[in-house]
Structures are given as C-alpha cells and as structure tokens.
Amino acid sequence: MFEKFYSERIKNTPSSFIREILKVTQNSDIISFAGGLPNPISFPQEALKVSMNRIADKYGAKIYQYSTTCGLDSLREHIVNRYKNLWNMDITIDNVIITTGSQQALDLIGKVFINEGDNVMVEKPSYLGLLQVFCLYRANFVTTKLNDDGLDINDLKNTLKTYKPKAAYLIPNFQNPTGLTYTKENREKVFDALKDEDMLLIQDDPYGELRFEDNIRIPYIGLNQTEKNLYLGSFSKIVTPGMRLGYIIANKEIIKMLETAKQASDLHSNIFGQYLISDYLSNNDLDTHIEKIKQLYKEQAGAMVSAMEEYFPQNIKFTKPKGGMFTWVTLEEGKDVLQLFDKAIAKKVAFVPGHPFYINPKTVNTLRLNYTNADSTTIKTGIKRLAEALNEV
Amino acid sequence: MFEKFYSERIKNTPSSFIREILKVTQNSDIISFAGGLPNPISFPQEALKVSMNRIADKYGAKIYQYSTTCGLDSLREHIVNRYKNLWNMDITIDNVIITTGSQQALDLIGKVFINEGDNVMVEKPSYLGLLQVFCLYRANFVTTKLNDDGLDINDLKNTLKTYKPKAAYLIPNFQNPTGLTYTKENREKVFDALKDEDMLLIQDDPYGELRFEDNIRIPYIGLNQTEKNLYLGSFSKIVTPGMRLGYIIANKEIIKMLETAKQASDLHSNIFGQYLISDYLSNNDLDTHIEKIKQLYKEQAGAMVSAMEEYFPQNIKFTKPKGGMFTWVTLEEGKDVLQLFDKAIAKKVAFVPGHPFYINPKTVNTLRLNYTNADSTTIKTGIKRLAEALNEV
Numbered sequence: 088m089f090e091k092f093y094s095e096r097i098k099n100t101p102s103s104f105i106r107e108i109l110k111v112t113q114n115s116d117i118i119s120f121a122g123g124l125p126n127p128i129s130f131p132q133e134a135l136k137v138s139m140n141r142i143a144d145k146y147g148a149k150i151y152q153y154s155t156t157c158g159l160d161s162l163r164e165h166i167v168n169r170y171k172n173l174w175n176m177d178i179t180i181d182n183v184i185i186t187t188g189s190q191q192a193l194d195l196i197g198k199v200f201i202n203e204g205d206n207v208m209v210e211k212p213s214y215l216g217l218l219q220v221f222c223l224y225r226a227n228f229v230t231t232k233l234n235d236d237g238l239d240i241n242d243l244k245n246t247l248k249t250y251k252p253k254a255a256y257l258i259p260n261f262q263n264p265t266g267l268t269y270t271k272e273n274r275e276k277v278f279d280a281l282k283d284e285d286m287l288l289i290q291d292d293p294y295g296e297l298r299f300e301d302n303i304r305i306p307y308i309g310l311n312q313t314e315k316n317l318y319l320g321s322f323s324k325i326v327t328p329g330m331r332l333g334y335i336i337a338n339k340e341i342i343k344m345l346e347t348a349k350q351a352s353d354l355h356s357n358i359f360g361q362y363l364i365s366d367y368l369s370n371n372d373l374d375t376h377i378e379k380i381k382q383l384y385k386e387q388a389g390a391m392v393s394a395m396e397e398y399f400p401q402n403i404k405f406t407k408p409k410g411g412m413f414t415w416v417t418l419e420e421g422k423d424v425l426q427l428f429d430k431a432i433a434k435k436v437a438f439v440p441g442h443p444f445y446i447n448p449k450t451v452n453t454l455r456l457n458y459t460n461a462d463s464t465t466i467k468t469g470i471k472r473l474a475e476a477l478n479e480v
Numbered sequence: 481m482f483e484k485f486y487s488e489r490i491k492n493t494p495s496s497f498i499r500e501i502l503k504v505t506q507n508s509d510i511i512s513f514a515g516g517l518p519n520p521i522s523f524p525q526e527a528l529k530v531s532m533n534r535i536a537d538k539y540g541a542k543i544y545q546y547s548t549t550c551g552l553d554s555l556r557e558h559i560v561n562r563y564k565n566l567w568n569m570d571i572t573i574d575n576v577i578i579t580t581g582s583q584q585a586l587d588l589i590g591k592v593f594i595n596e597g598d599n600v601m602v603e604k605p606s607y608l609g610l611l612q613v614f615c616l617y618r619a620n621f622v623t624t625k626l627n628d629d630g631l632d633i634n635d636l637k638n639t640l641k642t643y644k645p646k647a648a649y650l651i652p653n654f655q656n657p658t659g660l661t662y663t664k665e666n667r668e669k670v671f672d673a674l675k676d677e678d679m680l681l682i683q684d685d686p687y688g689e690l691r692f693e694d695n696i697r698i699p700y701i702g703l704n705q706t707e708k709n710l711y712l713g714s715f716s717k718i719v720t721p722g723m724r725l726g727y728i729i730a731n732k733e734i735i736k737m738l739e740t741a742k743q744a745s746d747l748h749s750n751i752f753g754q755y756l757i758s759d760y761l762s763n764n765d766l767d768t769h770i771e772k773i774k775q776l777y778k779e780q781a782g783a784m785v786s787a788m789e790e791y792f793p794q795n796i797k798f799t800k801p802k803g804g805m806f807t808w809v810t811l812e813e814g815k816d817v818l819q820l821f822d823k824a825i826a827k828k829v830a831f832v833p834g835h836p837f838y839i840n841p842k843t844v845n846t847l848r849l850n851y852t853n854a855d856s857t858t859i860k861t862g863i864k865r866l867a868e869a870l871n872e873v
Contacts, residue, residue, distance in 0.1 A: 088707070089733055092646065092680060094617075097592045102740040127541035135544070136536045143529045148520035151528070151720035187580055187724075187746040194745045198616060199490045220744040223591060224487075253485065287485060314481070327544035329751040331580075340482055347495040351613040352587045353580040357750040358722040 096223045104443040105215070112437040118469035119437040120456040123263070123412065126387075129380045130327050131371065138366040142359075150359045156350045157342070158185025158334070159361035165368045166320070166334055174310055181339045184346060187356045189293055189321040189333035191349075193217050196289060196317065196335070197224040198348040200254060208246055208255040210238065212444030212453070214263050214291065217256055228446045233262070235406070237269030240276050247284055254287040259308060261294040261411025264444045264455040268409055271305050278309040291319045293333075294411035296377050299385035301409065314338045322364055324412070325377055330360035383459075384412065390463035391456065394470035400477055405456075412459045418452040418480070427454070427480045436472040489616045497836040498608070505830040511862035512830040513849040516656070516805065519780075522773045523720050524764065531759040535752075538759075543752045549743045550735070551578025551727070552754040558761045559713070559727055567703055574732045577739060580749045582686055582714040582726035584742075586610050589682060589710065589728070590617040591741040599645040603631065605837030605846070607656050607684065610649055621839045626655070628799075630662030633669050640677055647680040652701060654687040654804025657837045657848040661802055664698050671702040684712045686726075689770050692778035693802035707731045715757055717805070718770055723753035776852075777805065783856035784849065784863060791867035805852045808834075811845040815873060820847070823869040829862045 105121065112119040142150050157163070163180035170176045186192040193216065201207065203225035209217065211230035218228065229250040232239040237259070246252070257277075259269040269277065281288060290307050298304065309316055321333035335345060349355070391414060392407050399405070404417040416438075418424060424440045431437065441453030458466060498514065505512040535543050550556070556573035563569045579585040586609065594600065596618035602610065604623035611621065622643040625632040630652070639645070650670075652662040662670070674681060683700050691697065702709055714726035728738060742748070784807060785800050792798070797810040809831075811817060817833045824830065834846030851859060 089731070089737075091678075092593055093737060094591065094593055094595050096595075097737055097741060100740060100744065102736075102743070124546055127545065130541055130544040132536070132541065132544065136533070139532050139536070140529070143525070143532070147525065148523055151523040151525065151722040152520065153517055153716075153721045187750075190744070191746040198487065200485055200487055202487050202489075216744070216747070223741070223744050285484075323546075327752075328546045329542075329544040331746060331748070331750045338482070343495075344482075344486060344490055347493060348490060348616070350495075351493065351583070351609070351616050352745070353584040353724060354609070355724070357580075357724045357753055359720075360750055360752065 096225055099225070100219060100222045101443070105439055108437065108439060111432060115435075117432065117435045117437050118461065118465055118472065120458065120461070120469060121437040121439045122457050122460055124460050125324050125328060125412070126380070126383060126459045128383055129325065131367065131376050134367055134371050135327070135363060138363050138370065142362045142366050146362060150362045152358070154355050154358040156346050156355045158183070158356060159358065159365055162361045162365040165365060166336070170336060173304065174306065176311060176336070178336060182336055182342060184335050184342050184349065185356050185361060186333045186335060186349070187353055188323060188328070188331040189291065189319055190216050190220070191352065192319045192333050192335045193220045195345045195348045195352065197221050197226070198352070199341075199344045200287065201226050206250045206252040208250070208252040210257060210262065212264055212441060213256065214258060215443040217291070218443070218446065230446060233265060233267055235267065237267070237273030238277050240273075240280060243277065243280050247280060251284070252286055254289055255281065256289045256291065257308065258291045259305070260292055261297065261408055261413070263294070263411070264413055264439070264441070265415040266406040266408035266411055266413045267415070269305070269308070274305065274308045278312070282309065282313065287315050287317060288313070289317045289319065293321045293324050296325050297381055297384060297412070298410035299381040299388070317341065325373065325380065326364055326367065330357065330364065332356060332360055332364060386463060387458040387461070387466060388414070390466045391458040391470060394467045398471050398474035400474070403477060412457055414456050414458065416454050416456060418477070420452065421450070422452045422480060424451050424454050427476055430476040430479050431473055434472040434476050436469045436476070438473070489618055492618070493612060493615045494836070498832055501830065501832060504825060508828070510825065510828045510830050511854065511858055511865065513851065513854070513862060514830040514832050515850055515853055517853050518717050518721060518805070519773070519776060519852045521776055522718065524760065524769050527760055527764050528720070528756060531756050531763065535755045535759050539755060543755045545751070547748050547751040549739050549748045551576070551749060552751065552758055555754045555758040558758060559729070563729060566697065567699065569704060569729070571729060575729055575735060577728050577735050577742065578749050578754060579726045579728060579742070580746055581716060581721070581724040582684065582712055583609050583613070584745065585712045585726050585728045586613045588738045588741045588745065590614050590619070591745070592737045593647060593680065594619050599643045601639055601643070601645040601648040603650060603655065605657055605834060606649065607651060608836040610684070611836070611839065623839060626658060626660055628660060630660070630666030631670050633666075633673060636670065636673050640673060644677070645679055647682055648674065649682045649684065650701065651684045652698070653685055654690065654801055654806070656687070656804070657806055657832070657834070658808040659799040659801035659804055659806045660808070662698070662701070667698065667701045671705070675702065675706065680708050680710060681706070682710045682712065686714045686717050687804035689718050690774055690777060690805070691803035692774040692781070710734065718766070718773065719757055719760065723750065723757065725749060725753055725757060779856060780851040780854070780859060781807070783859045784851040787860045787863035791864050793867070793870055796870060805850055807849050807851065809847050809849060811870070811873070813845065814843070815845045817844050817847050820869055820873045823872050824866055827865040827869050829865040829869070831866070
C-alpha cells in the first residue's frame with residue numbers, strides 16, 4: 088500500500104532472517120542454538136542495583152536530563168584508561184564516542200563514510216548487522232575469505248588490488264558468526280597488506296574480553312600504527328546489552344564527524360545507563376566479573392565441541408572457539424543447509440542457517456550455533472538431535 | 481586529514497549551531513534562554529526510584545537482556561490506551577514502535593522514506609533536528625509559512641501544487657522554535673488541502689501534553705481520516721529525556737518497515753528504561769504529574785511574556801505561547817539577529833538566533849527563547865538585559 092513511498096535503500100535491505108527463525112523457536116520444546124544472547128550470568132544484577140540507587144542519590148536530576156552527544160565524560164574516562172592499560176593507546180576522551188550499542192556505531196560509521204557504491208571489504212562470512220546497515224547506505228560489498236588462522240592473505244591482496252576498497256570491516260576476535268580468531272602472525276600480514284592502501288580499518292570487538300582458552304590477548308591489527316583505525320567496543324557482552332551502550336575509539340577529527348551524525352540520529356545515548364555503568368566500573372572489579380563469564384562460556388563451548396566430536400558425522404567440519412559465543416558448522420560442499428534446517432526443526436533443535444552472513448547467498452552449506460544459553464546437558468541433547476538430522480541430508 | 485573519506489551526506493550536514501552557542505553560555509554569569517531543557521521538576525524522581533527497584537526485583541535479568549526491536553509490549557500497550565482514550569484511535573501495539581527518543585523517530589522515517597532529492601515540506605521555520613537528519617538523507621526541503629493561527633493556507637496550496645512533496649513534517653502544538661499552535665480551523669483547512677495529495681503527513685508532538693492555557697486539546701490534522709498519518713510522541717518532556725524514549729504511531733505496514741530500519745540502527749532501545757517508564761505509568765497518575773509541570777511552565781511563560789511586554793521596544797514582535805517551552809521573537813525587517821547576539825552576550829544574556837531553523841538562511845531577524853529553566857525573577861532580569869541589547873541594534 089505504501090510501496091511507492093519507500094526509499095530505494097530500505098527496499099533493498101533484507102529484514103532479519105534471524106528474527107523469523109526466532110519466531111519458529113519460541114514457545115515450544117525446541118532446543119535453540121539460534122539466538123545470540125549472552126547468558127544472564129553476565130549481568131552483575133546485584134551490583135547494578137546498588138549502583139542505580141547510588142547514582143539516584145548522588146546525581147539526582149542529572150541521570151534523567153538531556154546530556155552531551157559524545158557521552159558521559161566519566162564513562163569515556165573508564166574506556167580511555169582500560170585501552171591505555173591494555174593496549175598502551177595514546178588517547179583521551181576526545182578519541183571516544185559512546186554509541187547506542189555497537190549497532191549504532193556501525194550506523195554512524197555508515198552515515199559518515201559510505202556513499203552509494205563505495206567498496207567496503209568484509210570477511211566472508213561477516214556479521215549480519217553490519218551487512219544490513221551498510222546495505223542501507225548502499226555500500227558495494229567485496230569479500231575476503233576467512234581461514235582458520237584469519238584472513239586469506241592472497242585473497243586479501245587480490246581484493247585490495249581489484250577493488251581498492253574505501254574501508255575494511257573486520258572482527259578479529261571470536262568472530263560472529265564463525266567463532267574464528269585471527270592469529271598474531273595473520274594480523275601482522277593483514278596490516279602489511281593494508282598499510283599502504285588509502286583506506287579505513289574498522290575493527291569490531293564485542294567478544295574480545297571473552298577469551299577462555301590460553302590467556303594471551305592478541306593486539307589489534309595495526310594497533311597504534313595508523314590514524315585510519317576505528318576500534319569498536321561494547322558493554323553488551325560483559326555487563327549488559329539491555330542498556331545499549333557501545334563505543335568507538337578513533338582519531339579526534341573522525342569522532343567530531345561521528346558526533347554530528349549521532350546528534351542527528353538520537354541526540355545522545357541513554358544517560359541513566361551511562362551513569363549506571365560508570366558507577367559500576369568505579370565500584371567493582373570488571374576483570375573479576377569477566378572471569379566468571381569466561382568460566383561458564385568455556386564449559387559450554389567445551390560441551391558443544393565434545394558433543395559435536397562425539398555425534399557428528401565425520402564429513403562435518405566445525406570451529407573450536409577459543410572465546411566468544413559461537414561455533415560454525417560446515418556441511419559437505421553442495422549440501423543445502425535449509426534442508427537440514429527443516430529436518431532439525433522436526434527433531435526439535437534450531438540454529439541459524441549461514442545465509443544472512445553472506446552477500447547474495449545461493450546454496451549455503453554453513454550454519455551458526457550459539458552455546459551461551461543452554462547448560463551442558465541440554466547442549467549435548469541438542470547436538471545429538473542435530474547429528475540425527477545431519478545423517479538424513 | 482580524512483576529508484576524502486567522508487560521505488557526501490555528512491559533508492553537507494551542518495553540525496549544531498546550538499551546541500556552539502551553549503559553549504559560549506557555560507561557566508559564566510550569563511542568563512541563558514538558549515537551551516531547550518525541560519525543568520527538572522518534570523522528572524518524577526522519587527517515583528522513578530521506587531519503580532527501578534521494583535522492576536529489578538520483579539523482572540530480574542530481563543531488564544538487562546537484549547529485547548525486541550519494536551519495544552516492550554507493556555509500554556506500547558500504555559501508549560495505545562492513552563491514544564485510544566484521548567483520540568479514539570483504532571490501533572493496537574502493532575501500530576506502535578518505540579524509538580530512541582523522537583530524534584531517532586525522525587532518523588528512521590528518513591531511512592525508510594527519503595530518497596536523495598525527494599521534496600519534503602516543512603514549516604518556515606522548522607525544528608532544527610529534523611532539518612539536520614533529513615539533510616543527511618539528502619531531502620530537498622520546501623517550506624510553507626507559519627502564521628499565528630497555523631500554516632498559511634495559500635502558501636500551502638502553492639507549495640503543494642508547485643513541488644508535489646512526498647511528505648510534510650509539521651509540529652501543530654507549541655511548535656519548536658516558534659511556540660505557535662495551529663487552531664482547530666486551521667488544521668481542518670490544512671487537511672482539506674492535503675487530503676487529495678498522495679503524500680505522507682508526519683506530525684511531531686513532543687509538547688502537546690504541555691498545554692497550560694485553555695484546557696482544550698485540539699485534534700491532530702486528519703486524525704483517524706487517513707492511513708498516511710505518522711504520529712510522533714515522546715516521554716522526554718513529561719517523564720524524562722535522559723532515557724531517550726519516544727514512539728511512532730502509524731499504519732502496521734509502515735511500522736514493519738520502520739522496524740527493519742531500527743534493527744539496523746540500534747537493534748532496540750534501552751530496555752531498562754522501557755520497563756522503568758512502563759512501571760511508572762502503571763503505578764502513578766501521569767496526568768497529575770503533568771499538571772505540576774504545566775503549572776510551573778505557565779508561570780514561567782507568563783513571567784517572560786510580561787517582561788517582554790514591559791521592557792521590549794514597541795517594534796519587537798513575539799509569540800505568547802499557550803503551552804510548550806519556547807517563545808519566538810521577531811525584530812524589524814532587515815535587522816540582523818547576529819548583531820543582537822553579540823550585544824546580548826556582552827550584557828550577559830543568551831538566546832538562539834533563528835538561523836538553524838531555516839533552510840539556507842541569509843540575514844535572519846528572529847530568535848528563540850526558552851523559559852523552562854529559570855525562575856520568574858531571573859527571567860525578568862534576563863529579558864531586561866535583552867531589551868537593553870535590542871535598544872542598541
């Protein structure tokens with residue numbers, strides 16, 4: 088009825104595949120690995136309740152009033168200190184803008200940088216939320232293959248040479264959807280290939296804090312070596328996603344442009360949530376809290392990997408994640424995961440077919456599994472059901 | 481340094497004029513009528529503190545988890561009931577989407593409807609936040625003059641005939657910046673002129689609840705008479721702006737498209753805030769609270785109007801608002817308000833020059849005054865200073 092009024096950009100943007108799937112899996116006895124929700128254990132509920140009462144008493148009307156577009160200074164200060172300590176970054180709060188979740192960070196970057204037809208390089212597969220929002224800004228996606236150790240360097244060089252992308256969007260830690268992590272060596276090779284190109288490098292890192300195997304943090308690609316790096320982070324997976332608070336760290340001039348875009352987008356992010364998380368960070372040890380989440384996710388990931396090793400047919404490949412929330416399963420070449428999906432639902436287990444993570448997918452033989460929202464026993468039962476479905480396609 | 485990377489849309493979007501002005505007025509003995517903040521009395525702080533503890537106890541992890549894009553059902557239910565009661569609207573929660581403040585409502589509408597070059601009709605002058613965000617979507621603005629009783633009907637007809645706009649954006653109640661309200665008769669004439677045009681009508685109404693003169697609510701333009709109406713509302717001026725919660729009421733098909741755009745923009749709005757306001761509305765009488773705000777604003781508006789009548793030179797015109805937060809001052813034709821601004825700052829009083837409310841302004845002879853954030857004595861002193869400045873230009 089309103090077709091003629093819609094913009095070209097929205098007509099070309101797919102609505103969420105996952106949302107439709109989640110509808111199938113609700114209100115039933117289906118074991119769902121389709122979601123992407125953090126485990127509620129990751130919300131420090133008692134400490135947050137203490138903090139909300141404290142900020143109400145301490146700041147009064149300020150926690151309810153309009154506020155500044157770039158975000159609460161004290162929260163930006165916390166971020167600056169953490170990145171200084173972890174990564175020796177030479178930054179101040181002028182290098183930080185608070186966003187309404189990482190998804191808004193992607194929207195603002197699209198607004199500020201993407202003209203219709205601009206080439207943007209993404210991993211194959213990539214995060215569907217990025218594909219969706221850059222699609223709105225009519226980006227032309229070009230892809231580089233993802234291997235077990237990170238980007239395929241030959242494919243990367245070809246893509247750079249052929250398409251001269253304006254920007255690359257990468258998730259080097261525990262990628263969504265694949266659960267893969269770039270090795271240190273791979274990151275160095277990626278930066279070598281990128282460093283003479285005139286392009287922006289956007290590194291999205293919602294899962295970086297959730298490394299549960301070997302306790303070594305691998306530095307960002309080109310860390311502290313270029314002004315063209317945009318680092319994205321989020322409180323969603325380590326404190327609470329419901330407050331919708333993420334951030335971008337970048338050159339000050341870029342932050343100023345993002346600020347103009349953000350002002351037009353929502354004026355500023357929820358200020359109550361910013362006071363709340365800032366107070367929480369001042370009065371609690373974040374790393375102690377993160378340790379608890381990591382222990383749980385490690386156990387859950389382990390249960391899923393063990394079950395897949397035990398039950399899956401030999402010809403099925405899957406990643407063994409060292410952190411984050413997902414694993415990625417690859418069927419034999421030529422198999423159609425949508426056939427598997429129907430059989431799996433019949434056996435009462437759900438997953439996300441790989442489609443929304445690709446550009447113009449045709450037959451897709453991959454799928455994403457989330458392990459953070461079921462206990463080990465349920466995970467085992469669900470994987471067993473999935474294995475039965477796999478044996479039928 | 482990053483100039484070549486920026487999108488055309490952001491290069492053409494002005495950063496906020498008001499933000500620059502607010503910097504001048506901070507940390508000093510300047511009386512500022514430049515802001516647009518609600519008075520802190522409008523935040524029901526004690527009741528909100530009760531509500532936040534109640535929702536923490538009642539809902540646990542849910543108030544911190546990811547949630548649905550369209551918003552919390554119970555909050556949408558409150559909105560549905562209010563609009564049914566007030567306006568006899570035939571709607572369900574499927575006609576409502578919660579947005580991260582009204583500013584995001586405008587961003588989503590831009591995303592869903594505006595192609596580069598689309599004609600959009602706005603009042604002259606119009607809300608700067610709309611001009612900013614539709615500028616990002618490269619709309620072509622066409623304007624209709626605003627008179628004391630609403631839109632200039634002849635000008636409206638000419639604009640419609642000449643430009644065939646895709647959409648009109650109007651603020652019929654206590655407009656920002658002018659404080660003007662369309663009369664019932666004017667609204668009927670506007671709808672008469674619009675109803676056979678194939679266009680959307682966006683009515684933004686952040687101030688409609690704050691009517692402090694004569695207690696009659698005037699219906700929206702074309703209320704319940706067309707599916708092409710989009711009604712925008714907000715909790716910012718009646719409960720809290722810091723939570724960033726607004727909403728759009730529209731045809732279900734339109735809401736579905738807005739949902740796709742919102743998912744790409746920030747997944748969903750802060751869910752804690754949605755639980756909080758929903759609980760507040762369930763346990764308090766909103767109208768009793770609004771009455772308190774109205775009494776205060778009526779007194780403040782009265783103080784400003786009286787002082788302007790007493791001190792301003794005869795040739796200065798100004799609106800006498802019947803609600804909302806602003807009044808609008810017009811100097812003699814040809815005068816430059818920027819000259820006045822410098823003199824006013826020297827006399828330690830600030831306002832917003834009319835510029836950001838116009839498309840491509842040249843010499844501007846208008847200015848906006850806010851009265852909600854100063855007591856009557858301060859208002860009188862400030863207006864006296866402004867009158868002195870007026871006498872010098």
